[in-house]
Amino acid sequence: TLDQHWQMHAAPIADDARLVHLVDRTGQYAAERMRVDFVANASHELRTPLASILGYVETLADEAGEDPGLRQRFLGIVFDEARRMERLVEDLMSLSRIESEKFRELRTAIDLGAIARETCDTLATTHGDRGVDIRLDLADDLPPVTGDQVQLSQLLHNLIGNAMKYGRAGTPVEVTLESGPQSVCLTVADQGEGIPPEHLPRLTERFYRVDPGRSRSLGGTGLGLAIVKHIVERHRGRLNIASTVGVGTRVMVTLPAAPGALS
Numbered sequence: 045t046l047d048q049h050w051q052m053h054a055a056p057i058a059d060d061a062r063l064v065h066l067v068d069r070t071g072q073y074a075a076e077r078m079r080v081d082f083v084a085n086a087s088h089e090l091r092t093p094l095a096s097i098l099g100y101v102e103t104l105a106d107e108a109g110e111d112p113g114l115r116q117r118f119l120g121i122v123f124d125e126a127r128r129m130e131r132l133v134e135d136l137m138s139l140s141r142i143e144s145e146k147f148r149e150l151r152t153a154i155d156l157g158a159i160a161r162e163t164c165d166t167l168a169t170t171h172g173d174r175g176v177d178i179r180l181d182l183a184d185d186l187p188p189v190t191g192d193q194v195q196l197s198q199l200l201h202n203l204i205g206n207a208m209k210y211g212r213a214g215t216p217v218e219v220t221l222e223s224g225p226q227s228v229c230l231t232v233a234d235q236g237e238g239i240p241p242e243h244l245p246r247l248t249e250r251f252y253r254v255d256p257g258r259s260r261s262l263g264g265t266g267l268g269l270a271i272v273k274h275i276v277e278r279h280r281g282r283l284n285i286a287s288t289v290g291v292g293t294r295v296m297v298t299l300p301a302a303p304g305a306l307s
């Protein structure tokens with residue numbers, strides 16, 4: 045009977061319970077699930093603009109190509125959709141580059157203030173039409189941080205870019221760099237509509253967006269904060285996002301100062 049079977053087989057295990065190994069694979073399954081979701085999401089994000097490009101090109105090849113007004117309009121859409129794919133592919137490549145360089149030692153001393161100035165100048169030009177001014181407040185005694193110039197520049201670009209995208213026209217974005225104990229603290233604050241608290245813990249997930257339509261219409265890929273999180277981790281820093289609906293959002297990044305910089 046089944047009972048006898050159990051007694052026979054369970055006895056030796058019960059005699060020496062130390063032989064029983066339980067392997068917790070929850071983390072492994074969760075990681076695998078995330079990888080599968082990520083590939084599915086990335087494919088979907090690429091397929092949507094691609095389907096649109098194919099549709100418009102097909103129409104252009106037919107009758108619409110004859111009408112100069114229509115042709116211009118459709119070519120404009122094709123260009124915008126292709127740009128969207130380009131941004132997405134660039135962000136996907138950044139993520140995979142950051143991951144593949146995870147174990148390479150960081151050695152270069154970086155002047156974060158100089159990167160902040162450069163990034164603010166660039167964004168003031170490219171996002172200038174949004175009616176949001178950047179105010180940069182740099183402490184004079186900033187120590188260097190040990191890091192990767194390209195990645196730190198991308199971190200600043202993504203955070204200040206978001207503040208300008210989601211900020212309110214006519215209000216400033218404040219970028220502050222100050223020195224903390226053995227560290228450099230970056231704060232990017234905007235006076236946009238803010239983020240409801242239930243979304244805050246998920247913002248750094250790949251493709252997580254509070255308002256997908258709004259993000260897409262502003263040219264967002266949904267990967268900006270995931271990239272920021274990876275860069276902060278790689279530099280052994282800390283990331284904190286605080287937001288109040290109707291008031292604005294404040295993102296803080298603390299990075300350790302280069303060894304010896306403060307002595």
Ligand code: ADP
Binds near residue numbers: 263
């Ligand atoms: P996206 O490309 O969509 O901007 P991110 O990863 O940079 O992607 O940000 C994820 C989501 O977090 C955004 O879609 C947006 O909903 C929200 N978000 C990020 N920064 C801000 C901000 N400064 N103010 C309000 N919402 C923000």
